[in-house]
Amino acid sequence: MRMELRHLRYFVAVAEAENVSRAALKLHVSQPALSRQIRDLEDELGFLLLERSAKSVRLTDAGRVFLTESCAVLQRAEDAVKAARAVATGSRSELHIGYAPTLTARILPPALRAFQTGMPGVRVNLHDVSTEEMLAGLHEGRLQIAFLVRPRAAALRGLRFEELMRDPLRLAVAPNHPFARRRVVALADAVREPFIAYSRKDYPDYHELLASVFSATKGRLHIAEEPDGVSSLISAIEAGNGVALMPDSLACIAGARLKLLPLTPAPKSLSIGIVSPQTGRTTAAESFLKCAKEVLSGK
Amino acid sequence: MRMELRHLRYFVAVAEAENVSRAALKLHVSQPALSRQIRDLEDELGFLLLERSAKSVRLTDAGRVFLTESCAVLQRAEDAVKAARAVATGSRSELHIGYAPTLTARILPPALRAFQTGMPGVRVNLHDVSTEEMLAGLHEGRLQIAFLVRPRAAALRGLRFEELMRDPLRLAVAPNHPFARRRVVALADAVREPFIAYSRKDYPDYHELLASVFSATKGRLHIAEEPDGVSSLISAIEAGNGVALMPDSLACIAGARLKLLPLTPAPKSLSIGIVSPQTGRTTAAESFLKCAKEVLSGK
DNA sequence: GCCTGGGAAAGACCATGTTTCTTGCCTCAG
C-alpha cells in the first residue's frame, strides 16, 4: 500500500467535516470504507492524523499540518492537469528554438516580433547552445527549430536545412592595425598574424573552418588567445592582441571597434539557415519559419 | 478511475527512460501493466502524453509539460509527509496561544523568551482574538493555552484556570482632567463623566463589568465613544473626550499620557490567568505554563 | 527480400486492494 491522491482527498474531506460519516456521504462512499482508508493512510505514514471520540474526530498536531500540506498537493495536482491540457488543446503552446546569438543578431529579434504578433499564445523558449547540442536537441524532439551554420550532410539526416543567407568570411583587425589601411588582405599575409579564436573544445566546427581556409597557405596558423565570448573576442582584437576570421554579420556588433576586411583568394561564404525536423512540425514551428523568411526577404 | 500518485510515479519513470520496458524493470512491474497504467492515465486526462514508435516512446508537448508538473507534485507530496512526520515525532511541534495584548503586555514577552530558550524546536503561534474565540478555540483543540480574564464558571467546563495575577481596576483620565489632582475618585463622581469603552458587540464581558461596578451608583453610565483599539482608547482619553475603566496593568502602556486613579469604594480586582484544557496537554504546553509562572514569581 | 531482435499493445486470467453491508462497541442526552 502506498499513499495515493485518493487518500489525501479522503483525509481532507474528513478533516474538514470533522466527522467520518458526513464526509462519506459527501464523497459518495460508505463510512467503513472511508474509515479504513484513513486508517490505512495512518498505518502507512506511521503516525495518527486523527483522534477519535464518540461523536466526532479531531485532528492531531501532525494531522493539522498534514491537512494544510494535503490541500497544497491536491491543488498542485489539479494545476498540473490544467497546464498540460492547455498545451494539448493548443490554447497554450511552446516553441523551443536553438540559436547562436552572434549569427542571428540581425534576424532573430524581428522574426520573434513578427511571430508573436501573429501567435501571442505561444511561449517561445530560446536555447543558447552549441551546434552539436542543437542538432541533438532536434533529433530528440527537445527543439523544434535551430538557427545555425549549415552542418555536414550526415548530421542533417531526418532534418531539413533552409538557407536564409550567405555570410562572407572577413578578417577582423583593430582600426590601427597595419592591415586596416588595405582594401583587401591576402591569405598568405594574414596567416602570419597571431590569431584569436574560441576554444577548440567548445567550437570544433570553427577550428575546422580555420584549418580549411588556410589549408593552402605556407606557414602554420598560430592561436594566441582563446576568449570565451564575442565581447572579449572583440576586445582582444581591438587591443591589438591579434586578428580573427569572422562572418560579415558580426560587423554590426563590432561597430567602429573593428575593421572587417575581405580576404583574397576569397574563402567560401558561410551558409546560415534554419534547421527543423522533416516531419512532425507543429503549426507554431511552421509559422515561425515563415516569419523568419519574411523578415529576410523584406531587407 | 481517477488520477493517483501511482500514475504520476509511473509516467515520470517512463518519460525519463523514454522506454516502457526499461522503466518497468526499474519499477519492478511488468511491461504490459505499466503500458496499461499510462494508457489509463491518458484516457483519464483526455490527451496523449506519449507518442509511440517501434523502438521507444517520446513525449508530446503536453507530455513534456506534464512531466515537469508531475515531478513537482510528487516532490510536494513527499514534503507533506516529511512535515507532518516532523510534528508527530516531536522534532518539530507547534503551540497555539490565545492572548489579549493589553492584559499580557508585561508577561507574554518574557514568558516566550524563557520558553523558547528551553524548547527552541517548538513553533509558537500567537492568536490575538476575543475571549469568546479563545474559549471556543480551547474547547475545539485549536488553542492549547489562552491568557484571559477569569471567565464565568460555565465557560470553564473541561478547562483549567490558573490565576497568574490580580489586576486592580482604575479610572483612567487625562493628565489635565479635574480628577487628576485627586488621590482617589468616588464611583458616584466618576459615573457622571462621559465614558469611553470598546464596543458592546465585540467586548460584552467588559460592558458587563462596567455595569457591575456602577450598579449601585445613582445615575446612568453614558458611553460617549467606542474606539477600536487600545491606542485610540488612550488618545480619546488624553484628548479629554471622556474617562475609562481599565486595569492597572495598562499604566505601563499609557505612560505619562494618562493618569490612573484608584476608585472608592474599590471594585473587585480582575483575576487574570492562564486557561488550558484539563486533559491532553502537550509537553510544550506544560513547559510554557511553567515558564509563565516563573516569570511572574520572579518579579 | 528474409530473418532476427527489441519494444509496445491486446487479451485472458489471477491477485490484490477497495468498497459495501452488517454488526458491535462506545458515548451522550433525555
Added chain:
DNA sequence: CTGAGGCAAGAAACATGGTCTTTCCCAGGC
C-alpha cells in the same frame, strides 16, 4: 435505562492492478 449517533471490525462482493502469452511493428543485418 433507552435510543441515537458515530467509529471500527469482519465477511463478502466488486473493481482495478498486475502477470503471462501472443501479436504487431519497425529497424538492422545478412
